[in-house]
Amino acid sequence: MYLLGEQPAYADRLITRLQTIPTQLLEGLQPSGPNLELKHTDDLCAELPAQQLFIIETGLLHALIDGKPLFYLQEGDLVGLRQSSDLPECRYCSDEPISLVPYSRNAVFQHIHADEQRQELFTQYLIGHTALLGDALARLKQPEIRPATGFKHFAVGEELIRQGDEADNVFIIIEGHAEAIVDGQKVGDVQKDEIFGAMAVFTRERRSATVVASEPCTVMVIPKEQFLGLTQSNPRIAHSLIESMARRIDLLNKEVTHLRVNVAV
Numbered sequence: 001m002y003l004l005g006e007q008p009a010y011a012d013r014l015i016t017r018l019q020t021i022p023t024q025l026l027e028g029l030q031p032s033g034p035n036l037e038l039k040h041t042d043d044l045c046a047e048l049p050a051q052q053l054f055i056i057e058t059g060l061l062h063a064l065i066d067g068k069p070l071f072y073l074q075e076g077d078l079v080g081l082r083q084s085s086d087l088p089e090c091r092y093c094s095d096e097p098i099s100l101v102p103y104s105r106n107a108v109f110q111h112i113h114a115d116e117q118r119q120e121l122f123t124q125y126l127i128g129h130t131a132l133l134g135d136a137l138a139r140l141k142q143p144e145i146r147p148a149t150g151f152k153h154f155a156v157g158e159e160l161i162r163q164g165d166e167a168d169n170v171f172i173i174i175e176g177h178a179e180a181i182v183d184g185q186k187v188g189d190v191q192k193d194e195i196f197g198a199m200a201v202f203t204r205e206r207r208s209a210t211v212v213a214s215e216p217c218t219v220m221v222i223p224k225e226q227f228l229g230l231t232q233s234n235p236r237i238a239h240s241l242i243e244s245m246a247r248r249i250d251l252l253n254k255e256v257t258h259l260r261v262n263v264a265v
Helices: 009-019 021-025 105-113 116-140 198-203 224-233 235-264
Strands: 036-038 052-058 061-065 068-073 090-093 098-104 150-154 159-161 169-175 178-182 185-190 210-213 217-223
Touching: 009 021, 009 116, 021 105, 021 116, 052 105, 068 116, 098 105, 105 116, 169 198, 169 224, 198 224, 217 224
Parallel strands: none
Antiparallel strands: 036 098, 052 098, 061 068, 061 090, 150 217, 159 210, 169 217, 178 185, 178 210
């Protein structure tokens, strides 16, 4: 197996090592029939008989997950291990002639199980492929976003944020409860697990409200740059934020309606 794209030097060494393992695993085991010869294939698995494993003798197979090319298999690679309805679909295709040596799947596993050295080789083979795919995932995945400031604790009456201040962070109440105050008037509550302080980060304006702890609070503090990146990489955060903002807008509308009724009376 060889992953597409640039790879570190250790990956090349590991791939070279993995290429030699299948023939060692099957040493002493006879093929279950003549070679399977294909001029080309758009979906190899659809053309292969069930309960068979194959060694690629000549040719190259491209592997696609969800229609996207991820890696390719070459001479010496083992094909057919992914025979399970519970695994994500992987489509193998080739535009060139390919020759496959067939082996009985059950016979292969019995052959491996009968010898401790072959068991160890098979384990190395599986772990090696897992390591290659894990490395590819690590290089594709966005860096993990962690709150640089960490957690802060506030006693009752302490200000978590202050109206008019610069918006450098976004906050999530881990434990406790707080109240939002604008120009000395309470305009809403901030509940446990609620995100607050994000509006000013998005608008790049100063804080529009003061948030005061109404009971002891533990708060996660996330720098604005990391929070903006987090909303892009994690849709659940954005969804939670939209819900929170919608809830506050609804509360403000009710407050305005209540004030208008009182003024009219």
